[in-house]
Amino acid sequence: MPIIAADTAWVLVSSAMVMLMTPGVALFYGGMVRRKNFLSTMMMSFAALGLVGLLWVLYGYSLSFGPDKASIIGGLDFLGLAQVGQAPSPVYASTIPHLAFMVFQAMFAIITVALITGAVVERIKFSALLVFSAMWLTFVYCPVAHWVWGDGGWLAGLGALDFAGGTVVHIAAGVSALSLAIILGPRRGFREGTPMEPGNIPMVAIGAGILWFGWFGFNAGSALTSGGLASSAFVATNISAAAAAFTWMVISWVHRRPTLLGVATGAVAGLVAITPAAGFVSPIMGIPIGAGAAFICYYCILFRMELGIDESLDVWAVHGIGGTWGAFATGIFATVAVNSAGADGLLYGNPEQLLPQTAGIAAVWVFAFGATWVLGKVVDRIIGLRVSPAEETVGLDISQHGERAYGGQLR
Amino acid sequence: MPIIAADTAWVLVSSAMVMLMTPGVALFYGGMVRRKNFLSTMMMSFAALGLVGLLWVLYGYSLSFGPDKASIIGGLDFLGLAQVGQAPSPVYASTIPHLAFMVFQAMFAIITVALITGAVVERIKFSALLVFSAMWLTFVYCPVAHWVWGDGGWLAGLGALDFAGGTVVHIAAGVSALSLAIILGPRRGFREGTPMEPGNIPMVAIGAGILWFGWFGFNAGSALTSGGLASSAFVATNISAAAAAFTWMVISWVHRRPTLLGVATGAVAGLVAITPAAGFVSPIMGIPIGAGAAFICYYCILFRMELGIDESLDVWAVHGIGGTWGAFATGIFATVAVNSAGADGLLYGNPEQLLPQTAGIAAVWVFAFGATWVLGKVVDRIIGLRVSPAEETVGLDISQHGERAYGGQLR
């Protein structure tokens, strides 16, 4: 099949938009920590752009999308982009250059690693984070991506639907975040209730705006062609984000006041939840999916706080749980009327679709939690995950990076 | 007619770019208010993303673009996106999915509501703003959009040209802003001349940069196809923005000094003015249109200040007047050489085109001002438009939203 220029343009633009999401995460997270850790938090995302950007083309893409080995992992045929050229891949995205498909996937791997960092801000040692990130990409992300999206992956074989990464990106990141945060332990002062006020909420809002924008590339780009399906996924994405932002606002208003931080968080929760469903559900179903996400994630943050776990920026509650809800909701709301390559869900008379969905969710929860636990412990043993107490009180910007966010001023 | 993938990609990307403009407005406005109202100002735009994003798919699109009722309003056939699917609409944008057209229009409705908020920052009650926004969308935006762009709308019938929303978006928003600001009254201290210094001008500049970027989607995307017309509108947009930014800089230099705030404002004025004209005029006409906009809007701000009206961020002077000038200029500079679906203007020997243009301007001015007045008064009666004086002095971030922009620091 020849390359279709319009599909290529669409996937390239989408790739660029997804790339921008990682600086978006940097802002979203950076604005939520204390001033003394602003740069270090942003650095974690920017480092993912460098580190994962490299590892992906060296071997990550090959492990994820290389020819299947036992339904578990891809082969090494694509090491260093061997065989990945301007012609389409024989098995993926037949109307665009293989390189375009590869780079679109690269952006997903990068942001997934960046997402996890929200759990460990303000106390992780930067060197340990880098080592962990490289290992996590290799031993968690690449296998899971292969299971769900790889040609021959076992979860794909079960019929688990994941349009744009609800399980691969969000559940994997969210559950791993929880696992790593538990190993790492809470920030100093967290247990004593020291208020850890977000240092720059306007940055959180810009970050959320950029994420919302980029998510159109993430979800609608996942159609891998331009046309009806991409449009449908695009609309579903916007509706879910709007519904969740609005719902979160209302919930916090009922509790006390509507906050910008809440609207930003709600939008992200809605975007997460629609991710696996975007190209399988009727767009208007973005309303229950998004509103549901806001409810569920809101109370999961409360629950996490009650547990006293310092999963600092709630990657688990927003991405892990939001992705879980979305993957489940895909099993409820999916319809072949929207995407003939999909399936009907519960609402369209096919309750069985909930089985592969649940299998996918369970598999990724268990694997991501466990594998991260092992990797985290290994890294802790070898280089130590945490900075010293003194470095933590001074702040990671100075202690890890020798910089401060607002210099030049007297302080 | 079958879907054209390239046109679809172009309209989807444009929709994403227009979506990003609303966070752009949040920054543009947020940076211009005092620190204590930074978040509340941004919140007004983000709330529009949630609220209007939902109402549009529930009924707004139907009222605006549903089958015509008496040339005044659309029917309810498209409620909840009924009949709006992956196939093209029978009457709008025949080469792209109906959903793509719908979501492109959604982004216009969202930003129009966000634009108005510039008039009422630093003193409006958030609950009142939300109720007003919902009513304004329903009773002002939807009818006007139908008149101008709806199949069968009476202003379209008259032959009024509005390529990308000079009347629907900018005049409607700007004139309504004026009306609402008058009802609401000035900020405390405004009459006494308390200086209300913009709290963060770099944010204003980022906002303007994002707006300029997104406006390419706004104007060139309004071609609804990719090709010569989109390119022409794109170029006209950039020229007008550049001409207006440059002219504003020169004017303020003549008065005293060239300012970044002025360049940012000028760029927006130029973008507003070219909006109705972008796809009807020869691109180089962006120079007189943009430069004219800078002149006219500059002196309208001065005039507004002399009147002592606290239309705080000059939505009226920049969008209302800029849009009016643009709609008028379309009647002067339009030529069928650029767009055969358009008309010739005064300069091309057809002074009559100024008639429908003037009719469109007048109709929207009168309707938007009056209807907003009524809606504003109703909301004021029922829930009260203004926060209490104490809440206003403390700032809306704390009093309405329980947040502050730069926390974590000591202050």
Added chain:
Amino acid sequence: MPIIAADTAWVLVSSAMVMLMTPGVALFYGGMVRRKNFLSTMMMSFAALGLVGLLWVLYGYSLSFGPDKASIIGGLDFLGLAQVGQAPSPVYASTIPHLAFMVFQAMFAIITVALITGAVVERIKFSALLVFSAMWLTFVYCPVAHWVWGDGGWLAGLGALDFAGGTVVHIAAGVSALSLAIILGPRRGFREGTPMEPGNIPMVAIGAGILWFGWFGFNAGSALTSGGLASSAFVATNISAAAAAFTWMVISWVHRRPTLLGVATGAVAGLVAITPAAGFVSPIMGIPIGAGAAFICYYCILFRMELGIDESLDVWAVHGIGGTWGAFATGIFATVAVNSAGADGLLYGNPEQLLPQTAGIAAVWVFAFGATWVLGKVVDRIIGLRVSPAEETVGLDISQHGERAYGGQLR
């Protein structure tokens, strides 16, 4: 040849992305200066959007791409966009409207002028900068663009390869920056070692993120069609940026600590270096090109500091040297397997390609340095390049623009 809608959409989106890079430069540079010069630094980039945006359509495009005169400069046939319409140009980019090609090029001219300003921040008189910019565009940028990209330009005739502007944009800007910085002299306190701490590093990071995003339009858009070549250039761009960001991080870690400022700078260096090569080399070659750029640029900054030259934000070291390395690397790594319109390089058995590459580099170095020296001296004679010492100590925001970045606060 008829217009191809997909190519047009791709080039228009790319143009918008390159446009956004100029506000990106404003942030990138603005965050690196002291608070008192934040706005003035941003203003320099925004002024380029206005000034160059106008001059380009008036005559700049014609001088660069108008019918060749003696292989040196373009003719005046395209003054005021005469003959530049919706039909394709007969000689450039045959599948897209001439207007689309023109505006894509406009964005390049704008950002090139903006890049230079990094050399002269915190002390140049704004009026002098504007006059210099207009003259530099006319007498340096337009000729060089014609030589390299113009139909009939002498460097193109020699066979010098420059895919997306390594010589035209980066060498020209970087070398001119050095020349102008020497004429202008160092900032007050520079010689005495007064620390000039970057005032807002998060802004530098956002700027870098936006630049990275926009650079996909810059490099992959330079294919001027959507498809395999664009995809290849896109991937090469991302790999080089990642490799350089990562390498810079490692180098500064070896020296002392990995910094966000370093990662941001490294990414930009990698993006610069891949610019001339993007569409001629196998994407994986982004690794040596990017890593090489980080090494070379890093030590060139050190070298520049040892020379005691206040080329304040290292436009020369990052763009001039990065572009030089990239142009040279193109001669090493180019292969016709990627782009049949290119050539093979040293690595593919054609060491001769290094000759035209070196000729191109040398020509632009000599011409840009010399011509800028003359223009700088002329402007200095006529209006004076520098603000007064008092204006410099107070800061350019107040003294040149009558504004301050964070107003409203007490200070």
Added chain:
Amino acid sequence: MKKIEAIIREERLEPVKRALEDVGYFGMTISEVSGRGRQGGISLQWRVGEYRVDLLPKLKVEVVVMDEDVVPALGAITRSARTGEIGDGKIFVIPVDDAVRIRTGDSGINAV
């Protein structure tokens, strides 16, 4: 000479400035401080739930006055800064041994 240090609410700055002008003092130095006292802080909101912040933004106004002006100045500030609610702030009077105007080198009474 005495230095009057008044910790006031941010929003009372304009009235205090005007009141001090009325008693003849235009010059003053102001800084942004954070205070706590009986007012006890405010509660702010996180993504979900709330947390208390016990330090509130206040302004510190410093004016050096002649001994005989202490009483009128205290009165002016007290009146103009008062809202009657908890958190209105405090004024402290601190002895000053000497003052110098940098521009002229004048010291003592002539410097203020």
Added chain:
Amino acid sequence: MKKIEAIIREERLEPVKRALEDVGYFGMTISEVSGRGRQGGISLQWRVGEYRVDLLPKLKVEVVVMDEDVVPALGAITRSARTGEIGDGKIFVIPVDDAVRIRTGDSGINAV
């Protein structure tokens, strides 16, 4: 009355607050200052290389106390702010002639 002005490390604020509460002082005023002393500054990094900054962020804590509370308050601050490393800061005791509570107009002892 005396004003105790303590220049402390940023990270010691919470212990100092608690120690002052223990000796009966809840009210205080805090400001962000920059200091230099024996500590000598820190070195930060530019894109390449480093540079020294000699002013370090510190907090100034001001508490006005009764004369008889000076010694306990000094002790409380000294103990709670100390890390034993260079840069722990200094405390100065400054006489206060009078105090006024703005809300009530009370002055002297009743105001603190």
Added chain:
Amino acid sequence: MKKIEAIIREERLEPVKRALEDVGYFGMTISEVSGRGRQGGISLQWRVGEYRVDLLPKLKVEVVVMDEDVVPALGAITRSARTGEIGDGKIFVIPVDDAVRIRTGDSGINAV
């Protein structure tokens, strides 16, 4: 002991620091303040037109010195902070009863 409080122009900080070093004082505490005096403010620009801001950024430099060092310190600051233009600022000398070095607990003369 005396506390010297100098309100100076931002751009004179470096010379003042050096001048104080020359008379033997390296330690000092600096804060960002806003002042008004005869200088009368600056006018800034809005999108159109201008407005006046009467508070100008200044720095407050605080140094606690031995009694016998007051005169040289005042001289050092006065000379190094002066530009001769309106707005050069003021210096106030305030008595200090006692000082404590937190790190060691030393008080009095040994603490400064």
